[in-house]
Amino acid sequence: MRNLKLALSYDGTDFHGWQVQPGLRTVQETLESAWAALTGERLRVNASGRTDTGVHAVGQVVNLRSETKLSSEVLLRALNAHLPADVVVREATDVPDSFDANRDAKRKLYRYVIHDGPVPELFLRRYCYHTRYRLEAAAMARAAACLRGTHDFHSFETEWPNRATSVRTITHLAINRFADWIWLDVEADGFLYNMVRAIAGTLINVGRGYWPESRVAEIVEAKDRTLAGPTAPALGLFLMRVSYDE
Amino acid sequence: MRNLKLALSYDGTDFHGWQVQPGLRTVQETLESAWAALTGERLRVNASGRTDTGVHAVGQVVNLRSETKLSSEVLLRALNAHLPADVVVREATDVPDSFDANRDAKRKLYRYVIHDGPVPELFLRRYCYHTRYRLEAAAMARAAACLRGTHDFHSFETEWPNRATSVRTITHLAINRFADWIWLDVEADGFLYNMVRAIAGTLINVGRGYWPESRVAEIVEAKDRTLAGPTAPALGLFLMRVSYDE
Numbered sequence: 267m268r269n270l271k272l273a274l275s276y277d278g279t280d281f282h283g284w285q286v287q288p289g290l291r292t293v294q295e296t297l298e299s300a301w302a303a304l305t306g307e308r309l310r311v312n313a314s315g316r317t318d319t320g321v322h323a324v325g326q327v328v329n330l331r332s333e334t335k336l337s338s339e340v341l342l343r344a345l346n347a348h349l350p351a352d353v354v355v356r357e358a359t360d361v362p363d364s365f366d367a368n369r370d371a372k373r374k375l376y377r378y379v380i381h382d383g384p385v386p387e388l389f390l391r392r393y394c395y396h397t398r399y400r401l402e403a404a405a406m407a408r409a410a411a412c413l414r415g416t417h418d419f420h421s422f423e424t425e426w427p428n429r430a431t432s433v434r435t436i437t438h439l440a441i442n443r444f445a446d447w448i449w450l451d452v453e454a455d456g457f458l459y460n461m462v463r464a465i466a467g468t469l470i471n472v473g474r475g476y477w478p479e480s481r482v483a484e485i486v487e488a489k490d491r492t493l494a495g496p497t498a499p500a501l502g503l504f505l506m507r508v509s510y511d512e
Numbered sequence: 513m514r515n516l517k518l519a520l521s522y523d524g525t526d527f528h529g530w531q532v533q534p535g536l537r538t539v540q541e542t543l544e545s546a547w548a549a550l551t552g553e554r555l556r557v558n559a560s561g562r563t564d565t566g567v568h569a570v571g572q573v574v575n576l577r578s579e580t581k582l583s584s585e586v587l588l589r590a591l592n593a594h595l596p597a598d599v600v601v602r603e604a605t606d607v608p609d610s611f612d613a614n615r616d617a618k619r620k621l622y623r624y625v626i627h628d629g630p631v632p633e634l635f636l637r638r639y640c641y642h643t644r645y646r647l648e649a650a651a652m653a654r655a656a657a658c659l660r661g662t663h664d665f666h667s668f669e670t671e672w673p674n675r676a677t678s679v680r681t682i683t684h685l686a687i688n689r690f691a692d693w694i695w696l697d698v699e700a701d702g703f704l705y706n707m708v709r710a711i712a713g714t715l716i717n718v719g720r721g722y723w724p725e726s727r728v729a730e731i732v733e734a735k736d737r738t739l740a741g742p743t744a745p746a747l748g749l750f751l752m753r754v755s756y757d758e
Binding site: 277 | 521598632637
């Protein structure tokens with residue numbers, strides 16, 4: 267039995283998120299169906315984590331256990347031939363039997379993309395959140411600095427039952443602007459439900475001047491979701507990278 | 513009566529081209545419907561030229577004659593609010609009564625975008641032609657040089673009845689590569705039906721090494737459509753700019 271690791275990208279626009287749900291088009295179901303069509307194996311793929319409806323992935327990682335004799339090069343090409351245009355497998359590699367894409371994920375990097383030009387960017391409209399209001403990116407970056415490190419991020423968590431703890435460690439956080447584009451990168455050892463989108467919605471309120479920069483630290487401290495900004499739309503969010511120990 | 517000039521962009525993916533056709537979604541019908549919803553005026557807009565099914569526009573230009581009292585700034589914003597997400601009006605300006613977007617167009621610039629990386633570029637898949645085969649862009653550029661200037665381009669014309677002449681003047685032609693992207697820019701005083709797509713299909717055959725560079729000049733000379741390459745797919749083609757005398 268082989269243990270295969272796949273790196274994949276998908277356009278979340280037309281998916282009801284990652285996880286299989288009866289009657290809905292999901293990335294997991296699409297990938298498992300392509301695998302079955304190619305190899306005859308009906309199996310479950312194990313992802314680093316789920317992504318929600320409308321969220322994109324540049325570098326989602328999964329593993330699966332298969333009896334296929336196909337080389338990883340042939341698998342890569344043949345699997346892509348069986349997948350629809352909005353899912354692409356970028357890499358397929360054999361990994362040690364012990365590797366588990368979910369359990370072994372050490373860090374994930376998410377990117378939230380905002381376009382604040384006066385006119386929507388037509389050809390990228392599915393892949394960013396557009397606002398006509400110019401945001402002050404430098405203020406957003408200063409306000410966000412307090413999020414780095416280990417905190418209880420309960421204020422940025424959509425309620426989710428049976429969560430043991432909402433303490434997470436943000437290992438990297440950066441806000442960049444180029445022309446009419448702002449992108450927020452957040453890398454952490456794990457994410458709460460809707461955490462990046464709640465952070466983005468909060469920082470957008472700072473960028474528009476609704477809230478002082480100091481408000482973000484107060485929100486963290488309060489551990490109260492009602493104080494943070496709105497959950498920013500899914501179409502601006504990308505799972506960029508999942509890191510494992512080498 | 514005002515004469516208004518609009519510059520607009522559209523994503524051709526979900527349109528059956530520019531021109532109104534009963535029962536089909538076209539850009540012209542979509543724009544005229546938005547105008548009617550906004551002003552109550554049922555009018556015809558006059559474009560620099562039609563674009564075909566699936567072809568995109570960055571800088572299409574139209575004019576229309578209206579009695580509206582709305583300022584051009586208000587028109588721009590309100591019209592965009594009435595348009596679907598795949599059409600954006602970029603500019604609205606009052607122009608002299610004599611201006612005619614079709615008759616007065618002096619030159620048009622089209623761009624054909626090719627991606628020849630090993631894996632399709634997921635988030636731009638609707639806006640380029642993808643080939644897994646690496647193209648030799650420098651050979652394509654050398655082969656294309658003979659197209660500059662005034663020629664009978666009948667070899668690059670899908671048959672179209674009642675065309676008086678297939679002589680056109682290409683005022684600018686360039687092929688550039690950056691990483692896995694190649695773009696072909698062609699500016700001319702006018703274009704025959706499918707002309708840029710036939711040029712692209714021909715140059716792709718050169719870039720793949722099927723044809724020697726010298727073949728392109730022979731094809732021009734022959735005035736025979738069957739000798740040129742296939743009509744490249746519409747999704748890679750953009751109407752970039754229409755130029756008028758100032």
